Amino acid sequence: MSLLDASLIADVPPFYGIEREKLIALLSMAGSERYEKDRTIFSQGEEAHSFFLLLDGHIRVVRVTPDGDQVIARYISSGEIFGIAHAMGLENYPANAVAAVDCVVLSWSGSLWKTITEKYPTFATNTYKTVGARLQDTQDRVVELATERVEQRVATAILKLANQTGRKTEEGILIDFPISRQDISEMTGTTLHTVSRLLSAWENAGLVKSGRKKITLIEGHKLALIAAGDHNK
Amino acid sequence: MSLLDASLIADVPPFYGIEREKLIALLSMAGSERYEKDRTIFSQGEEAHSFFLLLDGHIRVVRVTPDGDQVIARYISSGEIFGIAHAMGLENYPANAVAAVDCVVLSWSGSLWKTITEKYPTFATNTYKTVGARLQDTQDRVVELATERVEQRVATAILKLANQTGRKTEEGILIDFPISRQDISEMTGTTLHTVSRLLSAWENAGLVKSGRKKITLIEGHKLALIAAGDHNK
DNA sequence: CGAAGCCTTGATGCGCCTCAACGTACGTGG
DNA sequence: CCACGTACGTTGAGGCGCATCAAGGCTTCG
Numbered sequence: 314m315s316l317l318d319a320s321l322i323a324d325v326p327p328f329y330g331i332e333r334e335k336l337i338a339l340l341s342m343a344g345s346e347r348y349e350k351d352r353t354i355f356s357q358g359e360e361a362h363s364f365f366l367l368l369d370g371h372i373r374v375v376r377v378t379p380d381g382d383q384v385i386a387r388y389i390s391s392g393e394i395f396g397i398a399h400a401m402g403l404e405n406y407p408a409n410a411v412a413a414v415d416c417v418v419l420s421w422s423g424s425l426w427k428t429i430t431e432k433y434p435t436f437a438t439n440t441y442k443t444v445g446a447r448l449q450d451t452q453d454r455v456v457e458l459a460t461e462r463v464e465q466r467v468a469t470a471i472l473k474l475a476n477q478t479g480r481k482t483e484e485g486i487l488i489d490f491p492i493s494r495q496d497i498s499e500m501t502g503t504t505l506h507t508v509s510r511l512l513s514a515w516e517n518a519g520l521v522k523s524g525r526k527k528i529t530l531i532e533g534h535k536l537a538l539i540a541a542g543d544h545n546k
Numbered sequence: 547m548s549l550l551d552a553s554l555i556a557d558v559p560p561f562y563g564i565e566r567e568k569l570i571a572l573l574s575m576a577g578s579e580r581y582e583k584d585r586t587i588f589s590q591g592e593e594a595h596s597f598f599l600l601l602d603g604h605i606r607v608v609r610v611t612p613d614g615d616q617v618i619a620r621y622i623s624s625g626e627i628f629g630i631a632h633a634m635g636l637e638n639y640p641a642n643a644v645a646a647v648d649c650v651v652l653s654w655s656g657s658l659w660k661t662i663t664e665k666y667p668t669f670a671t672n673t674y675k676t677v678g679a680r681l682q683d684t685q686d687r688v689v690e691l692a693t694e695r696v697e698q699r700v701a702t703a704i705l706k707l708a709n710q711t712g713r714k715t716e717e718g719i720l721i722d723f724p725i726s727r728q729d730i731s732e733m734t735g736t737t738l739h740t741v742s743r744l745l746s747a748w749e750n751a752g753l754v755k756s757g758r759k760k761i762t763l764i765e766g767h768k769l770a771l772i773a774a775g776d777h778n779k
Numbered sequence: 780c781g782a783a784g785c786c787t788t789g790a791t792g793c794g795c796c797t798c799a800a801c802g803t804a805c806g807t808g809g
Numbered sequence: 810c811c812a813c814g815t816a817c818g819t820t821g822a823g824g825c826g827c828a829t830c831a832a833g834g835c836t837t838c839g
């Protein structure tokens with residue numbers, strides 16, 4: 314805990330505009346932990362004991378239905394807060410959070426929520442903006458699921474991932490964490506089979522290059538056309 | 547404006563737990579307006595000049611896609627706040643709001659948002675809870691759209707409407723505002739044809755009774771089975 | 780080196796959209 | 810108040826997008 318330095322979070326969106334001194338105070342209340350790949354940070358239904366900031370890594374937020382289907386709500390990238398049930402007046406986490414790669418996570422006890430938001434209104438504002446942005450984002454997905462075909466949704470998902478977490482390589486933009494066909498299907502409401510077929514077709518057309526749990530975006534513009542519903546063929 | 551009385555909003559969720567005196571102050575900052583059926587309160591993309599409280603009526607919140615498809619984001623019932631782009635740090639409304647019946651609406655200028663939330667933290671907390679609840683709700687719809695069949699989604703939508711706004715009649719629970727097959731289809735990501743067929747089938751089975759822009763729920767329990775994905779037949 | 784996890788590709792079928800045509804209730808103006 | 814036009818609802822026929830079922834290849838890891 315004493316290893317934490319204010320510079321760790323100074324340049325991270327939720328803490329923009331907060332004085333260095335206050336950052337140190339905030340950090341002194343936080344715990345830090347490393348989560349290896351595939352480890353669960355919190356589970357759906359569990360009492361919301363803490364809220365979190367992802368310092369490094371990628372986290373997958375997943376909802377599970379009563380009959381076992383999984384739906385990926387979102388991926389969290391480093392610098393984002395998550396598990397903020399407290400900000401929404403929830404007493405339990407509404408989804409699972411799982412490390413998609415090895416992660417470093419800061420956490421604050423939920424009992425500090427009230428104090429922190431009162432004492433650091435900038436942080437509160439930033440957080441509510443985040444919640445708002447996620448609501449927007451989720452609404453967009455509803456519209457997509459309701460109006461677009463699978464092909465478009467998968468294309469959109471890949472473009473979004475590439476923008477959010479893409480790493481430039483010599484071949485193109487590589488999605489920076491292991492992601493399977495099944496993962497993509499759980500983001501887009503389809504099956505791994507359909508995703509596999511689409512990726513194969515796109516690979517033949519030179520739009521992407523993909524392998525086991527790995528996707529590289531080559532021709533973003535062309536994929537964007539598909540996402541927009543181009544019926545070119 | 548001077549006709550407004552504190553009792554108007556004292557028993558309305560966003561204002562729970564605020565002293566009468568403060569309520570009067572809040573009301574003195576608000577404008578009130580009547581919107582006849584089908585009139586637009588605000589439009590998607592428009593600059594967010596105000597935020598609103600629905601005193602009486604029902605409001606439909608609709609997103610429109612670039613190619614003209616409509617998706618109903620939610621219905622607002624009396625006592626709810628809406629158009630709270632400010633709470634989420636948005637500068638523009640993300641959807642259209644249209645009066646589903648004649649409505650009475652209070653509005654506050656967006657420029658008051660900061661002052662009001664600072665001065666009345668209870669109101670702020672209540673509002674953020676609302677945003678959180680809507681995020682939850684929207685996530686649920688994503689899961690539904692991604693995993694359930696049309697039949698289940700339509701059943702769920704009707705049950706939800708009946709619970710939210712149902713009025714007990716001698717026949718059953720009547721959804722308290724005019725709602726077309728098309729409206730239901732825009733809530734559930736299907737077509738009016740499919741909704742029509744489903745309602746016909748359910749009417750024959752005695753689960754609902756429906757007419758022009760009118761739906762009455764008769765056998766809620768049986769419809770709930772369908773919503774849950776019962777494959778009885 | 781074997782086993783488990785991930786990916787691919789074909790065959791088949793069905794849920795639901797699409798297209799089409801017609802019936803029915805509403806409200807508006809003559 | 811009745812006649813007409815428009816909006817809403819119903820129902821059928823046909824077809825396609827995608828899930829489902831099935832089988833096999835490849836990669837990674839213990």
